[in-house]
Amino acid sequence: MGQRIVVDPITRIEGHLRIEAEIKDGIIVDAYSSGTMVRGIELILKGRDPRDAWAFTERVCGVCTTVHALASVRTVENALKITIPPNAELIRNLMFCTQYMQDHVVHFYHLHALDWVDVVSALKANPAATSALAQSISSWPRSSPGYFSDVQKRVAKFVESGQLGIFANGYWGHSAYKLPPEANLMAVAHYLEALEWQKEIVKVHTIFGGKNPHPNYLVGGVPCAINIEESNALNAERLAYVGTLLAQAKDFINQVYIPDLLAVASFYKSDWGAIGGGISNYLAYGDLPTNGYEDVSSFKFPRGIIMNRNLSEVIPVDGTDPDQIQEQIAHSYYDYSDGDKGSKHPWEGETKLNYTGPKPPYESLNVSEKYSWLKTPRWKGHAMEVGPLSRMLVGYASGKDEYKEVIHYALQKLDVPVTALFSTLGRTAARGLESVLVAKWSTEFYDQLLANIKNGDTRTFVADKWDPETWPSEAKGVGMTEAPRGALAHWIRIKDKLIDNYQLVVPSTWNASPRDQNGNLSAYEAALIGTPIADPENPLEILRTIHSFDPCLACAVH
């Protein structure tokens, strides 16, 4: 028997995640991932107006805010056979891209960077050398020695105050930190800059959806009307505002995020390019339609599955097939009406809470029984990894040039083989690379929107199925999207104008779920196995791999 370590709370994530790991000879040999908070949103949705569901599900998560709203309106539109106007699709795409850019940058700098960057070491940096480093990798203007010196003084002052705030009790000085002080200082400066920048890009949501977090969506289109002759609607000023924000975002991603990402990766590639690969199946539902949501072939993010890391084949996936996507609860705190063994397609899904874990306060979970609030999703019985890496791999394997370009660029720059993608570092890199694509696409969508308006098409909503009187007495639908953290879908059953059943299967549910009824591990647990732990008291390495997935537990459990 090895040594059992517990990390709870896992911080710098969304939500309440607990990891228990068995360590033997400095290596993790077994791991358990547990979501420790539940709200029961699926139960709350029953009996409500399907047109309201987006608002409820959006509140599943404020970090990936919007994606559940998007999945929800699509689900209802799918059930009621509504096709939204092209402008509405473009505006949804722009909000989608905005979400990616903000979420990925915040993840990299504010949630993930401190796993790689030693803030305290930044104090030892030479500002002039930092400036030289920064200028060698990017043309970003804020890079003078004076700038870095100011940042350094500010950090020094902060540390001297004795009140370390969010940096207190970090793993500073841990042997697994490898960046030189200059790189650390550069990263700290960009931590602060990114904090400023992220609140700018979300203004795209504010313009189209009225606020962020939690902008407004609408079944049948988008709520904002276009009228270039009116100060009360989307007009030239509003659209120009969006254009400026998108341009700034593109600059930030290309000139700050990506250079920093590659710089950090170059110091960690030799080990972390081979650690944390985990399961070898990748699933993406795809998104960013360019010819309507019904036309999957038009998606910028293609839909498909890669099995066993075989990049020469992309297998199709069908959300409506009762035998493909299913959820199990053998290790989850739920009851199924026909017993705990069994897999249910979400249209037949059940959510009955039944906590059978240890009574708090507890030291350890009973991992041989139920140990998490996440259900365990499976595709034809297989565990799947979802997220940026899956999207990039499916895009790459689908033979799309844009994907090949960015992936080859990164692999070349870091001088690593394609197999380095199947790792903790690969996951983190994929997130950055897709941000580059998304930033580029967002300007395409923007131009298309302007072109439509110029051609006189200002429609943003279809009203014909708005009135519940026009609905069939029974309908069911599925709405799929790619959330920043991966494949997301909602399933609905509508009966007599009300929600009869509503089920969410969320990216972090796929990745962070407990093992299935046959004992097969899901992505987090599998990825941890084999990870070296230098100091069990300070398990920094666990955070690295877990953070590479960008966990969201409020999403995962809901």
Next chain:
Amino acid sequence: MSTKKPTIYEEVRAAGYSRRDFLKFCGTMAAMLGLEASGVAQVAKALETNSRIPVLWMHFQECTCCSESFIRSSHPIVADILLDKISLDYSETLMAAAGHQAEKSLRDTMEKYHGKYLMLVEGSIPTGNEGYCCIGGRSAESIAKEVAAGAKAIVAWGNCASAGCVQAADPNPTGAKPIHKVITGKPIINVQGCPPIAEVMAGVIVHLLTFDRIPQLDGLGRPKAFYSRRVHDTCYRRPNYDAGLFVQSFDDENARRGYCLYKMGCRGPNTYNSCGVIKWNNGVSFPIQSGHPCIGCSEANFWDNGPFYQHLQSFPGFGIEDTADKIGVGLGVVTGVGIAAHAISTNIRKHKQIVEGQEESNDENI
């Protein structure tokens, strides 16, 4: 040690902002807090002399959008103050430490600053079963009670902590409760909204830092500075309301002219928030400006006031669309029919009496 600590003003200067920037910020803050011009000096003085107050930001049943909203706080200097000038000693979203180290950060502050720290709460507390929300193997309720015991004041962020929010919506499967239903004997400020506006969150913190006292609260515990007016009363579409110009359907002619969204179910007339004044994300827009009716997100139980796209609630037990008016009209018809039936029956069953009565009056008329 505390005398050596730099004040917020010193830190701001050290961060490269001028005194002018600083005073400008104080002015904005004072205006947001609804202070007179003399208040600016008060804000400036307080920020110049107080040092960083330890803050413990607790997460329970939530979606983290309150944290997300908070980091959107826009006047750059506010982001700096809130991330650097308070001492955010515990925040599961942002803190470097995890696991035992994170718990140590929490304990350290609770011990060292007992009675002096601020407790900020994001999320509701489940009371149905302790297992519904655990952190570090302990239940949300026990953690909340322990941290609250040494807190100087509690700020309940957002609808979750103030009113239970979405997870407390019917049938409230986890027995989710707002913080004021679980903690007693401490001043609690309900900073409502789902989420609250970033600058409102910042404004409340600055109020506490500056004046070292609880802001004036309304009947539902919300700071009056930000929640004393209805969205409706500060909505720029209001002239359309008064003129009776309403959007009839999304994206109709009227929607494109920016008419009032009342008939699309707008909750602005029943909702107290600063959306029309401060607006969102540094004054860019707010829900109504972007064409969607207010859903009332700063009101307790707004989730159960639905459906959102109709003016009043549906009747429980009837379908959607069945509002008081439909049922009222129905009852009116039933009543009318009842009256008619009664009148007919009267003429039959009381025939004799009626005839007698007529005879009597005929007699009298003679």
Next chain:
Amino acid sequence: MKNSAKKPVISERYVWELPVRFYHWINALCIVVLCVTGYLIGRPPAIQSASEASFSYWFGTVRFIHFIAAFVFFFNFVYRTYWGFVGNKYARWYNFIPYKKSQWKEILCVLKVDILQITNKRFSTVGHNNLAAFTYFLTFLAFAFQSLTGFGLYAAMSNSFFPQLFAWIIPILGGDFMARQIHHILMWFFILFAMVHVYLVFYHDYIERTGVTSSMIGGWKFVEDDKEDTK
């Protein structure tokens, strides 16, 4: 049966004093106005007009009328409450609250005679019969609640001290939304009440020939002399 036995002697009796009559008609008028304007506030009609908002204020006017009528209605009601303590015996509060066994008996009797019409027996109240009185009592409660919710809502739109006296009701109800919901539902209570009430008034005249209808105008009712006041 009694009524066929002998011819009763009829005399006139002064039942409704002038203040009650005034109250009644002001109240009736206010309620009609409040229901119409209230309904419009809740469900404004679709006016498809290309006009600019600044040219028109009709919806604001509707609300304004509602608030004016509300004040008249409220003080009229306060006044009637006072008269319930000082007015004649027919106006007194004790008539309205069924606290005596005999009152409940009469309610039952009225139900049988007038509503279900299972018997033709006559009963003998001069003022309100006890069922009517009890209904009015419920109506008075509804008046009170409508005023509470109405002025509670109004408090947020007014700087005057008076509506502020009602502001406390809103947090108790959990917010404006619930207050409006209740306020709106109560409108239907008044509409239904008015329908039944007006019908029954005419019905009694038709059956009993006591001049109820005109009594609210002139104050006098015709009463058979052998009838005892139950009060």
